[in-house]
Amino acid sequence: MSEIKQYVIFSLNEQVYGIEILKIKEVVSYRKITPLPNMIGFTKGIINLRGIVLPVFDLREKFNLSETTYTPFHIIIVMEISGRIMGVIVDEISDVFLPMYKPNISKALGKKNMSLSSCWM
Amino acid sequence: MINWIHELQKRTSLRAKILVATIVVVAGFTGVFLYQTVSFHTESALNQVAESSQGLLKYPMSVGDSKTVEKQLKDIKDHMEGVEVYISDFQQVLHYASEEDRIHTSIIHYLWEKETQRALADALGTGLSPNQSFTEIRNDEAFLVTIKPLLNERPCHHCHGASKKVLGAMVVKHPVKEVYASLAAARNRLIIFSVVEIIGIILVINFLFNRLVTRRIKTLAEKTGQVSAGDITVEVHDDSQDSIGKLSQNFDQMIRNIRDRMEYANSLKLGISEPFFMVDPDMKLTYMNDAAAKLSGVRSENVLGKKTCEEVFKSDMCHTGCPVTTKNAEGKEVPIMASGAALRDSAGKILGGFEVLRDISKEVEAESVLRDSYLKEEEAKKNLQHRVESLSDILRGVAGGDFTVKAEMSGENDAMDQLVQRTNETLDHMEELIGQTKRAALTVVMGVRHISEGNQELSQRTQQQAATVEETSATVEQLVSNINQNATNTQRADSLSKEAVAVAMEGGDTVEKTAQAMNGMSESSRKIVEMMDLINEITFQTNLLSINAAVEAARAGEQGRGFAVVANEVRNLAKRSSEASKDIQNLVRDIMDQVNTGKEWVAQLENGFKKIVQTIKQVSDALSEVSLATREGSRGVEQIGQAVDEMGGVIEHNASLVDELAGATEQLNEKAGLLQSMTDKFKLGDQGDMEVEELNFKKSYQVQKKDRRGTEPPTIKPLRDELATQHPIEDKPDDLIEKELDEGFEEF
Numbered sequence: 001m002s003e004i005k006q007y008v009i010f011s012l013n014e015q016v017y018g019i020e021i022l023k024i025k026e027v028v029s030y031r032k033i034t035p036l037p038n039m040i041g042f043t044k045g046i047i048n049l050r051g052i053v054l055p056v057f058d059l060r061e062k063f064n065l066s067e068t069t070y071t072p073f074h075i076i077i078v079m080e081i082s083g084r085i086m087g088v089i090v091d092e093i094s095d096v097f098l099p100m101y102k103p104n105i106s107k108a109l110g111k112k113n114m115s116l117s118s119c120w121m
Numbered sequence: 122m123i124n125w126i127h128e129l130q131k132r133t134s135l136r137a138k139i140l141v142a143t144i145v146v147v148a149g150f151t152g153v154f155l156y157q158t159v160s161f162h163t164e165s166a167l168n169q170v171a172e173s174s175q176g177l178l179k180y181p182m183s184v185g186d187s188k189t190v191e192k193q194l195k196d197i198k199d200h201m202e203g204v205e206v207y208i209s210d211f212q213q214v215l216h217y218a219s220e221e222d223r224i225h226t227s228i229i230h231y232l233w234e235k236e237t238q239r240a241l242a243d244a245l246g247t248g249l250s251p252n253q254s255f256t257e258i259r260n261d262e263a264f265l266v267t268i269k270p271l272l273n274e275r276p277c278h279h280c281h282g283a284s285k286k287v288l289g290a291m292v293v294k295h296p297v298k299e300v301y302a303s304l305a306a307a308r309n310r311l312i313i314f315s316v317v318e319i320i321g322i323i324l325v326i327n328f329l330f331n332r333l334v335t336r337r338i339k340t341l342a343e344k345t346g347q348v349s350a351g352d353i354t355v356e357v358h359d360d361s362q363d364s365i366g367k368l369s370q371n372f373d374q375m376i377r378n379i380r381d382r383m384e385y386a387n388s389l390k391l392g393i394s395e396p397f398f399m400v401d402p403d404m405k406l407t408y409m410n411d412a413a414a415k416l417s418g419v420r421s422e423n424v425l426g427k428k429t430c431e432e433v434f435k436s437d438m439c440h441t442g443c444p445v446t447t448k449n450a451e452g453k454e455v456p457i458m459a460s461g462a463a464l465r466d467s468a469g470k471i472l473g474g475f476e477v478l479r480d481i482s483k484e485v486e487a488e489s490v491l492r493d494s495y496l497k498e499e500e501a502k503k504n505l506q507h508r509v510e511s512l513s514d515i516l517r518g519v520a521g522g523d524f525t526v527k528a529e530m531s532g533e534n535d536a537m538d539q540l541v542q543r544t545n546e547t548l549d550h551m552e553e554l555i556g557q558t559k560r561a562a563l564t565v566v567m568g569v570r571h572i573s574e575g576n577q578e579l580s581q582r583t584q585q586q587a588a589t590v591e592e593t594s595a596t597v598e599q600l601v602s603n604i605n606q607n608a609t610n611t612q613r614a615d616s617l618s619k620e621a622v623a624v625a626m627e628g629g630d631t632v633e634k635t636a637q638a639m640n641g642m643s644e645s646s647r648k649i650v651e652m653m654d655l656i657n658e659i660t661f662q663t664n665l666l667s668i669n670a671a672v673e674a675a676r677a678g679e680q681g682r683g684f685a686v687v688a689n690e691v692r693n694l695a696k697r698s699s700e701a702s703k704d705i706q707n708l709v710r711d712i713m714d715q716v717n718t719g720k721e722w723v724a725q726l727e728n729g730f731k732k733i734v735q736t737i738k739q740v741s742d743a744l745s746e747v748s749l750a751t752r753e754g755s756r757g758v759e760q761i762g763q764a765v766d767e768m769g770g771v772i773e774h775n776a777s778l779v780d781e782l783a784g785a786t787e788q789l790n791e792k793a794g795l796l797q798s799m800t801d802k803f804k805l806g807d808q809g810d811m812e813v814e815e816l817n818f819k820k821s822y823q824v825q826k827k828d829r830r831g832t833e834p835p836t837i838k839p840l841r842d843e844l845a846t847q848h849p850i851e852d853k854p855d856d857l858i859e860k861e862l863d864e865g866f867e868e869f
Binding site for chain 2: 008029073
């Protein structure tokens with residue numbers, strides 16, 4: 001297939017990231033996360049999403065960004081990476097990038113005036 | 122005749138008079154009684170005879186029984202000897218008679234006396250029986266004739282009818298010779314007894330009267346005769362309690378009183394120790410006491426009743442009461458004072474006289490001594506008068522103002538010398554005193570002159586003061602009008618401030634409403650914010666849904682491409698709505714901020730209005746107080762005006778007083794000049810220190826005057842001009858008033 005890949009653009013601490021749309025299972029709003037014992041680092045806990053229990057990670061902590069207080073207007077992106085379903089907390093989903101041709105990331109990014117220091121997942 | 126009786130009455134004794142009176146009274150009364158008794162006896166006896174014969178015939182006649190009447194008459198004739206009874210009709214014709222042969226004859230023939238016949242006719246005419254019987258005497262035969270008319274009474278009507286009043290008369294002739302004889306015997310006896318009785322009564326009365334009255338009165342008369350003859354030693358002993366006894370006792374008492382009086386007069390006579398004698402109307406001595414006998418040198422028993430006053434005393438004192446002389450026993454002239462008076466009886470007749478003498482030889486001696494001393498005194502008096510005249514001359518000079526001459530002393534050191542000395546001392550003192558008076562008068566003149574000058578100045582100042590007070594009065598009036606204007610303005614300001622309070626309160630209400638509206642706005646904004654949150658959430662969810670849809674569309678591959686476009690559009694819408702909602706939220710937040718700011722402002726405004734209201738109320742109160750104070754001030758100023766008017770009156774009064782004072786001072790000035798001219802009349806010694814005092818006075822006055830002149834005279838600024846230059850309060854511009862009010866607010 002002429003793979004025209006779509007990317008969901010999200011922001012974290014005013015920094016824009018993108019992820020391939022097919023890796024996303026669902027986006028939900030931030031909800032109460034049940035903490036688990038012995039959790040370390042960026043693991044925030046687990047949530048029950050329609051019968052599926054999945055872990056939630058805090059990307060801010062992972063990326064060593066400044067902490068913030070989460071509100072219902074934060075977003076948990078449920079994604080499947082390497083066959084594992086998990087949720088990550090982001091600040092905002094700003095766009096779904098749908099290239100009609102070969103993606104010119106730099107152009108897309110340049111439109112936003114952002115540095116391409118972010119990484120692709 | 123009366124004189125004769127009077128003479129007889131005087132001559133005869135009391136006893137004879139009483140006897141005659143007794144005889145007259147007893148004989149008179151007893152004689153009348155005797156006569157009455159005798160005549161009554163006779164008449165009653167005769168009437169008895171007549172009645173007895175009449176009573177016998179009355180009944181048979183009334184029944185018309187003629188036979189019985191005749192029989193009765195016959196019986197009368199038979200049994201009563203000499204009695205004749207006739208019964209006649211009204212024509213004096215006999216129908217019945219005791220002598221039967223005389224029937225049917227006229228009765229006139231058997232009545233001899235004319236008096237009897239007339240009485241019968243009267244009885245037949247009137248029907249009344251005569252009230253007496255009649256006596257007829259013929260041939261030594263005495264008859265008593267009794268006439269009775271026979272009246273036509275009711276039992277007679279059946280025979281005689283009722284037409285006639287008198288049917289006839291019955292005449293009874295009764296021989297009374299024997300009756301008369303017995304009556305005469307009884308009368309004679311009665312008269313004899315009465316005479317004896319009268320004589321007895323008279324004798325007894327005369328005896329008793331003589332015993333009880335006449336003899337005692339005679340004794341009393343004898344005794345009084347003795348007294349009137351001069352014997353006052355008599356006494357009457359009569360202790361009975363009747364009038365004569367009382368008369369005797371009173372007589373005794375009178376005699377005793379007379380004796381007491383005589384003894385009293387004798388005691389008086391004997392009690393006179395001065396020479397005293399009494400004379401009879403012929404100037405013969407009747408009494409003289411021992412002192413008089415000693416003075417005249419005679420023995421009283423030799424001269425009493427024998428010699429006259431002149432013979433005994435050889436003096437003319439017997440005729441005068443003045444001081445005279447007499448010769449005493451040694452033949453020496455003795456001065457005497459005699460006083461005498463006539464002795465009179467109760468009728469004023471002179472019975473004699475008495476005279477009391479007094480030996481005044483000692484008094485005469487004393488009088489000569491007195492005359493000598495009087496002459497000596499007269500001489501001393503002349504001497505004294507001379508000295509007094511010399512003193513008087515000096516005093517006359519003094520009275521003329523000449524004090525240079527002094528009186529001289531005689532050197533005798535008597536009372537007059539002391540008087541002269543005292544006079545000299547007095548003159549010295551007076552001289553000194555007049556000197557002082559002169560100096561003082563000069564001072565007074567000067568002083569009065571200065572007072573006069575000062576007074577003129579005072580007058581000028583008073584007038585000036587009056588003018589000033591008038592100006593003050595005008596100014597006060599202006600002030601009053603200004604204050605009244607003030608009061609009006611204040612009242613207006615007061616009402617304005619009240620209106621302002623009302624307006625401010627309305628503003629406060631509006632502000633409150635505004636605050637409420639602002640609160641509503643705030644509430645609405647809050648609600649908008651809440652709704653915006655909801656919208657945000659929806660937008661957020663929509664965005665999430667669009668993402669999810671995009672994810673699902675991507676996963677659907679080629680089939681999901683169109684859906685991906687829709688999802689993208691949805692996501693765009695969500696994004697736009699999110700932006701819009703963010704804008705709205707910002708706007709609402711701005712609004713809320715502004716509303717909050719507005720609320721604060723409104724709150725501040727409210728506080729401001731409250732303060733305004735409060736302040737305006739205070740202003741109103743203050744204005745009321747100001748108004749009150751202004752009214753009081755107005756009254757005060759009116760009182761001040763009255764006071765100023767009164768002061769004007771007082772000053773006018775003062776001015777008139779000052780005028781009066783000026784007049785008085787003028788008079789005082791005249792008087793002081795007079796005083797000075799008067800004191801100048803006196804001629805004195807030295808007058809050295811007068812000038813010094815005058816100079817002193819002048820100096821002191823000038824100093825005083827200079828002091829007064831040193832002070833500035835009070836400058837009078839006409840207040841009216843000052844006030845005229847000032848604007849009244851209402852002439853101030855309004856903004857200035859407001860400014861003042863504002864400033865006033867700040868002070869509150």
